[in-house]
Amino acid sequence: MKSRFSPACSGVVLLAVAGSAFAEHTTLDGMTVTATRSSQSALEQPVSIGYKKSDEIKLDNAATQKELLNSISGVRITQTGSSIGHMTSIRLPSNTGPYYLFLQDSIPVQSSGFFNHNGLAYTNFSSAGSVEVMKGAGTALYGSDAVAATINVLSVPAFEDEGFKASAETGSDGFRRYGVTGGVEINDHSNVSTTISHAESDGWRDHTEYDRQEFAVKYVNDINDDNTIKLGLTVNKTVAEMAGSLIGEDAFKHDTESVGNVEDAIASGIDIERKFDFARFNMEWNHVLTDNIELNSIAYIRSNRNRYIATWENNLPQNDSEENTVGLLLKANMDFGRVRNISGVDFEFTRSSREYTQLFDFVPSGFGSAVAAGTIYDYDVNYRAFAPYSRVEIQLSDKFKLGAGLRYDINSFEYTNNLADGQYAASSYSRASSDNDPTFNHLSPKLDLAYQMSATQTMYARYANGFRIPQASRLYSLRTNNIDFSLDEEITDTFEIGYKWQSDRHEFSGAIYYLVIDDTIVRRENGAGDRYYVNGNETTHKGIELSLASKLTDELTSKVAFSYSKHEFKDDDDFGDNEQSQAPNDVANVRLIYSPKAVMGLTAMVEWEHVGSSWMDDDNTKKYDGYDVGNIKVRYDVTKQLSLHARINNITDELYAESATISYGSERYTPGAPRQAFVGFDYKL
Template structure:
């Protein structure tokens, strides 16, 4: 491969890596860069945003079996296991399944707005990723709807410059087995890479098996020295028994944690993404055009709905989209202007049937052991269309000061076609509201402004204001909750059609730098959500409706530290302290204004001590702390939180053969991945994985 092509491939690698330290020559190391905060390669110290990074090398070394094993390395970010690789996420929000996060792969949303999946990270091949960037807080000015709590951008690995192949196999307790295979090659004008992931487990709890097949294919090709093409194909097929997050009453949680009250629940997922990015770059300008297609489908018998709305559903959506942008740099004051447009057309549909479960026992420990499929309750097609132009500008009035501003306008529309007549479908004593064929639209302009200032060579401060929003998802609009009467079902269906977008405002102040060899990143923020969706009783009709009447406030500090203690020994800390409070939150269950939100720990931290005695050996101890949190909005019951200790290590036997292993929950602590008040306000806990050993071997050619 020619020298110019090698340099171009290195630059492209830097754009899509989580952080970069490539150089024009061996003696020069450039500053760390980020791509998520501006959708352009930018120096982190000149980015007025909280960007956390998990490097591709760390992912490859840790070989995570779940996204939770790497996400907590980012200050203010945590992921809790639900089942298999399913998860809830907490980034400047409580642990939640709500659509307040945007999941990307190489900058492209993994799903369309309106078809949000809170398990979005399991649709992406995390253990073979080239890195993860998390932009914490609202980012709608660049990315649109859902980007309130944060944007998680998973990056694909760059093709190698010469032929290589890597394969690993691993086994562990509870029937865990996985094979990871990767290979690629470079040529005169580019290179390609293929990553394959085959994972399976029997599950440590009863009836909680999981099977995954994933592939990521990437091809980079250069046309001359200024034009490049990058094609990425990602695919995942997942089959899992979702009772793994079955909450248990306290006695079973303590003494019989493998028990599963919800063995009939399952989730089957198929996700495909294909994109090609065309980039033409001149000395001062860049033109980028990225068409893409997505195909997502899921069969779901939801464990979380069995007690109040048992059903089985088939959902699917396909996406045809285009992301285009133009960037122009100007010599005066290092000015930069980026203008772009995102276009997304995503037709989809839902077919859902009520089920008749067979149960055993009563109350919070009731078991769901079998079911038969009952009548259909939803059957519709819905198409999401979005056109979103945006503009982003940067300027440096002085050498130390960098100013940024941006604005995005989202024009979004749902076209809905119902196979049922308007009104409601009755199944026994349950009623399901049905909307008539209709169009629902949302329009939103979201700005952002920010500034960075260099206090010194190694110290930088930043401040920013960002707005965010999320449009209601298709299920919130067209699949209202089960009701107890015909009038209630109609009221819920009508109120769902009238929902507006949730808005968010965030103020942020940060300090980052290096002091005595210790790198640090300290951020304070206040995020306020308005017009959140709550269930209330209509004072005129007395029917329960959904409406935009909630307001919450989220305040916190986040700290990241990296300290080389001595040769071969390093300490890394990710810490956050936050309060998540209801400001205005009146529902049909009561007024919770002034209370803390449930599932919202104040403290989250990850501390890692890594020892690398030689270049061929590594050992790491990790301490994860999740603080106490309320189980209910009334703030009457608490989960006490937990501390976990994990161990990871690897040893290179030869240049091509190495061993690796990990021990999760080293002290075999009983802890809860999630906790809440269940039937009859009984505390219930979803137990986390006990001490588990995994070992494997990796070969490189």
């Protein structure tokens, strides 16, 4: 049993901090940048956007992606067995598919053809200044993968205030985190800022130790009133041990901290780890051409590497994939009073490689086929993306605004197989031939109408067509069941109506959506239990998202996020009209934030997280009941230089599952973390 802070010790720590603590009251700030890559009031935008600003993020002090995002309406991030790995559920069931576009400072962190469902690990999420989630199909600025949501992790502003801040934190299960953030003014028109952090943990489960570093540096130069140059370098690196699934409900309830179904492999010496490496350099030029026209260009080079043992496959193959990318984003903002136009073009070229290796001879004891030791896949792919787009907004009257957008995407793959074509040994793995070079073209129309009921209220209706191309791994990492099958892109249609209201003390947002995905790429299993992918029929996704932030008093703020959704197959060959698995109908997050005037500098928050029941498989044979978890977080600004913070996650020590599925003929659980406590400080140097 791993050592953790005891509940009594955790409570004493929080009470000690709360007894002399304080923080700024949470404020409501409705400016976002994701929809158009320029700052705009969320109230004015005919799209559902959830966001968190710096004061709330400081209180959360997130160590995982879900701590940063799960308080936003309709957002559910689940952590996987590697602690830093994750899956995303926004307007879709929890899944590993490329339905989400992940951005760091409005620039994609990965290419569409090489989606990694752990992509938020490529962002500097634990040192974020703010975060925005644009739900539903993206605006005309975004193409493939921006189907269900676009998540934009934004850095601390380049020059918030001069000087540097050091931070340190410790907590349960050997958690330690250290960092330095700050900036200096070079002269009257330029500055530089940097963020450095290191986090490590022994892990609360066996074999879940991890180590992570984040680094970012930014340079901003306001050359004159018409020209600004920004340079940025972002680097992060993660090494995380991976635990497996707990097989069966009894193991989930009574052997929660065990490594699960990979115990024998670890004992045999297999290095079961997940390693993420990310680096990006970007240069941005903003130029005011005339009083009505502003030009923006972003050039970037990026490197991604993803190494892991595929613990979800019984034969535990090893993956090593790498992508090196150059990209260019060009955009023009044209504002002519009642008519506004945003037009641009995106370019990207990615050179990738993948090696998939069987480290030992595998003979199945149940499901799956035998796999001989050796290299299963070894291939290279060149990927090119080109997409012009345009969006027009017309102010029809003082109350009505009409918006329309078009985007045309061209995505092409050029594949080279470095091994013999066809079946690998006697296994179900198969290698595609080198003449498989598909191109996917798609025109995405968008249309919206906004009705400004008053200066503080807006209603809107929106239609957005979207798509997502197959990943390179789906095109070229084949199985014998679909060696001659070529996947088509998925086509999506999103219909949405929404209402927004902002006042000095309240901010409300509500949206009702209906999403149809045609030619859904679905997973099948052959007679031996091996998985492969084909285009299926339609899936439908419908729901409601509600969020309300209120300053109840000068000392008390509440934040409520709620969503209800239903996700179904439609005439599927295997699943008929069943509900999809891993899709809780109801998800809620409630926060009460208290900043007493009697104790200047203190902010304390209690939080309730609710996740409803969900099917464990697409055959709808069994449901997981869901869970409720409570958290407490406190921050105290002792002086202008020194701040203390503390938090207890899962205060009732609830036993719950991040994911609960039926796969390979057995129930599989990924347990959520037990009660954990953390304390730390920030000190301005």
